[in-house]
Every structure is written in C-alpha cells, then in structure tokens.
Amino acid sequence: MNIDMIEAAAARARGHVRRTPLLGSPFLDDLAGRRILVKAECLQHTGSFKFRGAWSAISALQGAAGVIAFSSGNHAQGVALAARMHGLPSVIVMPSDAPALKIANTRAFGAEVVLYDRRTESREEIGERLAHDRDLTLIRPYDEPLVIAGQGTCGLEIAEQAAELGVTEADVLVCCGGGGFTAGMALALEGSRLRVRPAEPEGFDDTARSLKAGTRLHNGDAQSICDAIVTPAPGEITFPILQRLCGPGLVVSDEEALRAMALAFQRLKIVIEPGGAVALAAALFRDIEAETVIVTASGGNVDPAMFLRALDTL
Amino acid sequence: MNIDMIEAAAARARGHVRRTPLLGSPFLDDLAGRRILVKAECLQHTGSFKFRGAWSAISALQGAAGVIAFSSGNHAQGVALAARMHGLPSVIVMPSDAPALKIANTRAFGAEVVLYDRRTESREEIGERLAHDRDLTLIRPYDEPLVIAGQGTCGLEIAEQAAELGVTEADVLVCCGGGGFTAGMALALEGSRLRVRPAEPEGFDDTARSLKAGTRLHNGDAQSICDAIVTPAPGEITFPILQRLCGPGLVVSDEEALRAMALAFQRLKIVIEPGGAVALAAALFRDIEAETVIVTASGGNVDPAMFLRALDTL
Numbered sequence A, B: 001m002n003i004d005m006i007e008a009a010a011a012r013a014r015g016h017v018r019r020t021p022l023l024g025s026p027f028l029d030d031l032a033g034r035r036i037l038v039k040a041e042c043l044q045h046t047g048s049f050k051f052r053g054a055w056s057a058i059s060a061l062q063g064a065a066g067v068i069a070f071s072s073g074n075h076a077q078g079v080a081l082a083a084r085m086h087g088l089p090s091v092i093v094m095p096s097d098a099p100a101l102k103i104a105n106t107r108a109f110g111a112e113v114v115l116y117d118r119r120t121e122s123r124e125e126i127g128e129r130l131a132h133d134r135d136l137t138l139i140r141p142y143d144e145p146l147v148i149a150g151q152g153t154c155g156l157e158i159a160e161q162a163a164e165l166g167v168t169e170a171d172v173l174v175c176c177g178g179g180g181f182t183a184g185m186a187l188a189l190e191g192s193r194l195r196v197r198p199a200e201p202e203g204f205d206d207t208a209r210s211l212k213a214g215t216r217l218h219n220g221d222a223q224s225i226c227d228a229i230v231t232p233a234p235g236e237i238t239f240p241i242l243q244r245l246c247g248p249g250l251v252v253s254d255e256e257a258l259r260a261m262a263l264a265f266q267r268l269k270i271v272i273e274p275g276g277a278v279a280l281a282a283a284l285f286r287d288i289e290a291e292t293v294i295v296t297a298s299g300g301n302v303d304p305a306m307f308l309r310a311l312d313t314l
Helices: A003-013 A026-032 A050-059 A074-085 A100-108 A123-134 A145-164 A180-189 A206-213 A238-245 A254-268 A274-285 A304-311 B003-013 B026-032 B050-059 B074-085 B100-108 B123-134 B145-164 B180-188 B206-213 B238-245 B254-268 B274-285 B304-311
Strands: A035-040 A067-070 A090-095 A112-116 A169-175 A193-201 A250-252 A292-297 B035-040 B067-070 B090-095 B112-116 B169-175 B193-201 B250-252 B292-297
Touching: A003 A050, A003 A145, A003 A180, A026 A035, A026 A254, A026 A274, A026 B100, A035 A145, A035 A254, A035 A274, A050 A074, A050 A145, A050 A180, A067 A074, A067 A123, A074 A090, A074 A100, A090 A100, A090 A123, A100 A112, A100 B026, A112 A123, A145 A169, A145 A180, A145 A193, A145 A292, A169 A180, A169 A274, A180 A193, A180 A238, A193 A206, A193 A274, A206 A238, A250 A254, A250 A274, A254 A274, A254 A304, A254 B304, A274 A292, A304 B254, A304 B304, B003 B050, B003 B145, B003 B180, B026 B035, B026 B254, B026 B274, B035 B145, B035 B254, B035 B274, B050 B074, B050 B145, B050 B180, B067 B074, B067 B123, B074 B090, B074 B100, B090 B100, B090 B123, B100 B112, B112 B123, B145 B169, B145 B180, B145 B193, B145 B292, B169 B180, B169 B274, B180 B193, B180 B238, B193 B206, B193 B274, B206 B238, B250 B254, B250 B274, B254 B274, B254 B304, B274 B292
Parallel strands: A035 A292, A067 A090, A090 A112, A169 A193, A169 A292, A193 A250, B035 B292, B067 B090, B090 B112, B169 B193, B169 B292, B193 B250
Antiparallel strands: none
C-alpha cells in the first residue's frame, strides 16, 4: 500500500465525503502548553471517519450485488449510508444486545439489520452464509486496503489544512482501535514532517504495547467507555504499516477522555464520543515534545447520558 | 451598502476567518419533510459568527490606537480576539453581573474588561469617556456597515457550498437580533435564488413584526433563554436592508430552540446555544414552502446547565 491508493480514494470521494474543518482554541493551547489542532471527523457523514473507508471500499466495487458488514457501531452506519448512496443493498450483522439507537440508526441509513445472539451464535458463520446465498461483498472494518486508503484521505486533508495555518511539522495523534485509521493516516503523511502516533484507552493499549514489543499483542480482560476503539489486537495488514511509519503510542484513562469531551464542548463546540476523544486527551494530558500536535476527533456518536458524565468534569 | 463591501471584507478575512462547514443529516430532513442544510458558525473563532464582523471592522481601520465595544456576549469575544490578532488593545465595557465565564473568556482573548453597574451607571457615558481619553475606536455590534459586511461573508460561503451540493434555490433562515447578520447575509445573497428570512424567539420578534408593519417596532417586557439575540428593536441601518431584501420572519418558542439544540447534538455533532438554534428550530417546526432550507447555527457559547436542559428534551 502507498499514497497512490489514498489519492485514488480521495478522487472517488470528491463531492461525497465531507471535508471536515481543522479547529483550534487558544484556551486549549494554553492548557496544553503547545498548539493543538483538532480534525473534527465527528462532523463527517454518519458522525465518524468510518464513512471515509466505507465510501472508498464501496465506490471501488465493480458490479457487486450488495455489501455486508459486521459491526455494532460506527462502521455499520458508514457502510449502510455509503451503500445507499451507491444504490446498493446492505446487510449489517449486529449483536441483538447492541444499543437500540445504533440499530435504529443503521436501519434508518437503509441497511437490513440481521441480529444474532453473541452467546450462542457466530457472526462469522451467519455472515458467510448470507454473503454466499445473496452474493454480498464483505466490507471489513480495518484489515482491508481499500478501507485503509479511505481513512487516509483524512490525512491528505490534514496536510493541506495544516500548511494553510503554517504548520508543516507536528505529531499527529490518531484514535486507534484495529489501526485502519492510523495506518491510512500514516501512509497519507509518509514523507512529510507530520508524524503519526496512535492514541488508545487504558486496558486497550494493544497497539502501543505491540509497537514497543515489535510484535502483535492482545488486550486482556478490561473495560472502557471508549467502545468505538476497543478491538482485541492490531490488524494483520495495519500493524506492519504502523511499525514502519508511526511514533510511539500514547495511552489515556477513561476519565481523561471524558475531560477532553467536556473541553471540546466548551472550547470547540463539537460533540465527541469517548473513543473519539482519546487523541485530544493525550494532547492535553500527556508529555509530548512536539510544539504542535494535531489530533483526530474521530467520532461523535455518544448518548446523552455519557455526555452528561463528560460535562460533569467541568 | 452592496455586495462589493462584502467581497472586500471576504478578501480581508482570507486566512483569518474560518470557512465553517455546511452540514446536514438525513434524520433532520425526514423530521422536517424537506432538506435542511446547517451553516455551523458555532465553529467560528470565539464560537460565533460575531468574529466575522469584528474582523471586518478592525481589519479596515487605519492607524487606530485601539478599539472599544459594549457587549456582555459574543460580540465582546469577537472584538477582543480580532483586536489581539491585529496587535491592537481592546476595551470591552461589560455589566458587572455578566456571567463570570464570559468575562473571563473576554479577558483571556486579551481584552481589558471595564465593568459597570447597570442600575446606576450608563455604559454609553463610560464608553464615550474611555474612547475620548484613550483614542479608542468604537466597534458597534450591528448598526455599522463594516460589521454588516463582515457578517455577509458567511453568505458568500453559503452560496458556494450550497451550489457544490446542487442547491441554488432555498430559504435561508438567519438567527436575528439587531439584524447585522441578517442584513449582511441578505446583501451577500441579493440576486441569487437564496432568500433570506429572519428567525427570532417569542417575545423578541421585533423584526418579524416590523417587517409586517413596514416600520421599526420595539419589543415589550419579555424573557427568553436566547440571550444572544434579545435586542430591543431592529437597527437603523439594518432594517431598511431587511425591508428591501428579506422574506417574512419566523418565530419559535424557547422550548423549540432547546429541542433544536438537542437534535443538533444528536444528528450534527455540534454545540449550539439557544439564540443560535432559533433558525434550525424554525426549519424543523414551522411550515415553510421551500423544498430546501438553509439555516445558520450562529453560535455555541452555552453553559453546561443550559445544555442539559436541551438534552432533556430528547
């Protein structure tokens, strides 16, 4: 994979994927003691960067009958809307105990939702059977080159927007689950002086530990409110890209993610979810040498109760 | 005043004023039964469109020693930051009972805040004395052509962004206090098929009533949570522009503004204040013939307690 795939994805995305703004606030700069720029991907279609990867994959399909994805969250909504915008049917396999609102939203974006019981059924088996019977193409959430290329289009925008602000050297912190967004960003910014680093929640710091160890490590039993990025281990395709291009990982607590959400409300006027706030939290609360730090605010699909918990930290 | 002044303001603004995104959500379209596009001016520097007018006025000054403004809210912050970015001192005359956070923010943007007791002192007298003694230029909040021109730059952006989405005909609802924003937008969109209409809160519908009556009418004694736009009457300079160019005004309740704030949180991932939500509320809850409605989300400077009231409507 290289930047050519990302530029091709950007060409397919033009006019369909939103160019999200790069925000900042002197209050956040003062708090962190450095300049912070925030790429507001919560303002992307479906409320997260996941729409970029879904659009990239689906727009590259030739003659597909439809698409299928497994997801209880942001990838589901991204695939559902991108498929609808291409006039393709989509099937999303979701656990029956997924939040009712996320199921309703995925349906509202035009997907057929197939529920399964995660204690007794295998989503892979259900997915494979449906894909075979109905000739559907599987869209993987991160270990898929076309998806990685789509996420990378965000990096191309950041490079342009940062340059407009006079910034050509910075650490770029990316909220990291399976690593698709981080890998795409790293490829997009390869050769620039914008260095990508993954940011993760405590207990799900598999990428930070794996980068240190030089091999893919798994997470143990842990809990986190950062549901959007609690994946078991770095991806097979994404990890070698991260190893080659990324700086060391950063890890924040759930409490720090909530505090970053509250500051984004107060100072940037954007709504971000816990998993979309870890990069901002790392920029605010970790020691970073870079004079300028760019962060992704990756998603904003948070329910009011969790948002209230964040506002309580103000 | 005409579009030349707005284009000149846009040229001065380039690289300094944020180009805010034009957002939308299929959920809001379904709810309203028409397409809704939302110009997210809450993402502007200082959290409101007021920065545009302040930048326009201050960037046009020649050899000024400093600036002064009266405001307890968004205009104060806009003038303070725009002055600082020009290396000019600013004095903001604020009532001593203004919210502590707004006073603190205005100071943090570099302004000298002069407090006065609104029961016993006249802010005009204080302001005139300071302006005279220290050779400061007064920046009026709306009845000032350079400020109106600056607010109009938002309209130029809307015309471009709407055209990119294939929209060339729509009603454009603008959150309206003294009418500076509405007048600027109307001038910017004059000659297009984007028709500007003011949106106001109940009890402060002076502009809607004045447009109907053909003369400037005042508000009576009323209360509203929409503090950003509770002005006594349409401006002397702004009203004739509105009369010449605007469609009929729309009026919403405080409760509808809160509900619009909650839907903006849930569907657009932006934070808007009550006064910045009245145009979205009108698009959602009033009968409008236009197939597409563009609204300004004018500001996002809301405290957590008021935001909780909004989220409670979900």
